[in-house]
Amino acid sequence: MIDYAKLYGSRAKGNYHERSDIDIAVVGDNIDRFTSSALALDFADSDIPLVVDVHCFHDIKNLQLRDHIERVGQVIYESKGA
Template sequence: MKYGLDDTTIARIYGVIARYGQVDKAILYGSRAKGNYRAGSDIDLTLVGSHDLNLTVLYRIMDDIDDLLLPYTFDISLLHSISDPDVLDHIKRVGKVFYEKTQTNQFV
C-alpha cells in the first residue's frame, strides 16, 4: 500500500485529477509523503498546472473527489497560491509526485 492507500483508492483519486487538463502535476506532502501517517491521516495534495488552473477548477476537483465517498479528509491546494514559506519548504523537501500528466496517464 503506497502512502497507506490501496491501489484502487489511488487510481480513483488519480482518475479525478486526470480529467482536468489544467493540472500538470499533483504533489503529495505531509505525513503520507513522509511515511509516518496513521489510519486517519488526511491526504495533502497541492496542484501544479497551467495558467488557467484556478480556484474554480480546484473546487470542481474537490467536489469530484468528495463524490468518491472515500474515508479520508483531503487538503487540496494550488501550489502557486501557497504563501507560507514553511509549507513551501516542506513540500519541496518531502513532497512526492502523486500524479503527473503524461501521454498515457498511468499513475506514478
C-alpha cells in the same frame, strides 16, 4: 490543465495515522483555487473514506509549506505533456 500533483504532509512523510487526511498540491497553467476546490469536491463525493485537501501550489503563501511540498512531496500524477 494540471501538469502534476504532489502528495505532501504526513502521508508523504510516512508518519500518518489511520484517519490522517490526504494533502495534495496541484501545479499547472491556469490552475487556481476554483480548480482545486472542484477537485476537492470530487474527492468528497468519492468512496475515499478520508478527507482530501487539494491546494493550488501557486496560491500557497506560506513559504515554509511551499518548501515542504517541494522537498517532501511525492509526485502522484504527472501529465504526459509536462
